[in-house]
Amino acid sequence: MEVILNEKNAGEWVYRGEGAANLVLAYTGSSPTFIGKVMRIRKAPRNGAEVTSMRSPSSLTAHERLLWKDVHELISSLDNEIAGQLFVLHVMKPLLGSKYVDAGMLVGVSMKFLESVEKNVICQRPAWRVDNAQVDMHRDSVLLMSDHSLFTHGNLGSSPSISVEIKPKCGFLPLSRFISEGTAIKKRITRFQMHQALKLHRGEIALLSEYNPLDLFSGSKERIHKAIKDLFTTPQNNFRVFKNGSLIFGGLGGGAEDTNFCIAKAFEDALKSVIRADDGHCTENLLTLVAEAVKKSGVLDRLLEVQKLDNVDIEGAIHAYYDITRQQCMICRELSEEQLKRYSSLHSASLDESLRIVKDYLIAATAKDCSFMICFRPRKEGGSRSECSSIYLESTKQAFDFKVYFIDLDLKRMSKMEEYYELDKKIVSCYKEMIKMDQGRNSQTCKHLKLPAEI
Numbered sequence: 001m002e003v004i005l006n007e008k009n010a011g012e013w014v015y016r017g018e019g020a021a022n023l024v025l026a027y028t029g030s031s032p033t034f035i036g037k038v039m040r041i042r043k044a045p046r047n048g049a050e051v052t053s054m055r056s057p058s059s060l061t062a063h064e065r066l067l068w069k070d071v072h073e074l075i076s077s078l079d080n081e082i083a084g085q086l087f088v089l090h091v092m093k094p095l096l097g098s099k100y101v102d103a104g105m106l107v108g109v110s111m112k113f114l115e116s117v118e119k120n121v122i123c124q125r126p127a128w129r130v131d132n133a134q135v136d137m138h139r140d141s142v143l144l145m146s147d148h149s150l151f152t153h154g155n156l157g158s159s160p161s162i163s164v165e166i167k168p169k170c171g172f173l174p175l176s177r178f179i180s181e182g183t184a185i186k187k188r189i190t191r192f193q194m195h196q197a198l199k200l201h202r203g204e205i206a207l208l209s210e211y212n213p214l215d216l217f218s219g220s221k222e223r224i225h226k227a228i229k230d231l232f233t234t235p236q237n238n239f240r241v242f243k244n245g246s247l248i249f250g251g252l253g254g255g256a257e258d259t260n261f262c263i264a265k266a267f268e269d270a271l272k273s274v275i276r277a278d279d280g281h282c283t284e285n286l287l288t289l290v291a292e293a294v295k296k297s298g299v300l301d302r303l304l305e306v307q308k309l310d311n312v313d314i315e316g317a318i319h320a321y322y323d324i325t326r327q328q329c330m331i332c333r334e335l336s337e338e339q340l341k342r343y344s345s346l347h348s349a350s351l352d353e354s355l356r357i358v359k360d361y362l363i364a365a366t367a368k369d370c371s372f373m374i375c376f377r378p379r380k381e382g383g384s385r386s387e388c389s390s391i392y393l394e395s396t397k398q399a400f401d402f403k404v405y406f407i408d409l410d411l412k413r414m415s416k417m418e419e420y421y422e423l424d425k426k427i428v429s430c431y432k433e434m435i436k437m438d439q440g441r442n443s444q445t446c447k448h449l450k451l452p453a454e455i
């Protein structure tokens with residue numbers, strides 16, 4: 001970490017987006033070290049804001065060091081930032097494939113640099129994100145990584161690029177025998193769809209999403225295409241598009257409203273210089289291109305395998321968590337003799353088995369929350385074959401090179417296990433409540449809400 005960015009460098013970094021835990025800036029200066037890079041800066045909760053992921057301990061706890069004991073590089077790191085980067089490098093990258101993961105590198109920053117950045121970008125950040133958190137001024141390093149919204153990194157402007165960002169969420173229905181009767185609906189309705197009910201109830205979204213992760217992960221060309229179209233209709237925080245590094249579709253720094261005529265028209269216009277369409281259907285052609293690239297790359301098959309490391313569900317993993325932390329199991333405490341039998345095998349497992357269960361659960365949690373970016377560039381006529389994949393779009397007779405990268409592969413902290421359990425219960429009960437209320441009113445609303453008519 002030789003370079004230390006200070007106050008005078010801050011103006012070269014512009015707002016690119018953010019999630020719950022990080023602020024992302026893109027470089028606009030002329031230093032070859034930073035051209036084509038983005039910077040990911042950790043945020044800290046503002047006083048009073050409830051952002052649990054940011055309240056995590058600054059370095060690995062004793063229990064986490066036990067959990068990750070086989071990843072030597074990780075447990076020897078004293079700092080949260082370094083642990084995060086090593087987790088991507090040594091755990092996620094081997095699982096997802098080195099071709100698809102850029103673990104990035106840490107670069108030093110002064111507090112003045114962070115203060116200046118915070119001031120520069122505040123007016124572009126969504127107000128609710130500003131209320132929740134600010135740049136964490138106590139970090140002395142940030143993560144530098146390739147900007148996946150650009151195709152070429154050294155030679156900006158030479159080739160137009162379209163980059164599509166998708167946050168696919170969990171792509172399978174759990175089968176675990178530890179799922180109780182009361183929450184058995186989880187085996188039939190995706191977590192994403194049920195979570196929509198809670199988000200609607202809390203006013204976090206205005207309408208339910210049409211997207212079904214099972215379509216995107218299905219491997220079927222038609223269903224993947226349907227999923228991409230549904231993401232376009234209701235992008236929320238699951239779908240964004242960038243042209244030459246600038247956002248042209250979706251929400252900057254958070255969710256987006258549903259796609260209306262004006263949004264669709266502006267998007268269609270923005271695509272015209274990159275996607276051919278004699279009949280004026282650039283959007284339709286792009287969505288087809290994305291669906292074909294998703295299928296051809298096979299990245300979602302890999303992601304699904306990693307998500308499925310969670311094979312006992314939070315209703316199983318929580319018992320292993322209490323055993324590792326040597327606490328009384330708060331779940332079993334409330335159960336009858338008969339109900340306890342379901343979980344006895346978990347409580348009689350060896351420590352190593354409990355550690356494996358929780359570790360796999362947390363790796364899967366990262367895989368269920370990450371995003372991927374597919375960046376396209378029209379292939380030049382007669383251009384030599386490059387290292388990346390390519391795709392021929394029949395409808396426009398255009399060939400595109402494309403690259404796929406996963407982003408946001410953050411380590412999930414063990415301290416969130418109880419929170420995961422509580423949220424899971426809340427999601428199921430809110431969904432069931434919504435269906436009940438809906439059936440009580442009339443089935444027309446049910447159709448409008450796109451909720452399945454049965455529990």
Ligand SMILES: O=P(O)(O)O[C@@H]1[C@@H](OP(=O)(O)O)[C@H](OP(=O)(O)O)[C@H](O)[C@H](OP(=O)(O)O)[C@H]1OP(=O)(O)O
Nearest residue numbers: 019020021053195237254365368369410412416423
């Ligand atoms: O629990 P979920 O499924 O709502 O996922 C959270 C995400 O919500 P989403 O439903 O995708 O809008 C949430 O995203 P938003 O803040 O809603 O954009 C975060 O990604 C959060 O992760 P972390 O707290 O930054 O480690 C995510 O938390 P984890 O569960 O991945 O820890």
Ligand SMILES: Nc1ncnc2c1ncn2[C@@H]1O[C@H](COP(=O)(O)OP(=O)(O)OP(=O)(O)O)[C@@H](O)[C@H]1O
Nearest residue numbers: 017018019020021022024145146147148149407408
């Ligand atoms: N390497 C990258 N190249 C281009 N854009 C990126 C890159 N990494 C992140 N971004 C942009 O910044 C946004 C926020 O980044 P990221 O998802 O990593 O934040 P986060 O706080 O970890 O998210 P979450 O809420 O899911 O925890 C992304 O949605 C994406 O638009």
Ligand SMILES: [Zn+2]
Nearest residue numbers: 319329332343
């Ligand atoms: Zn228990």
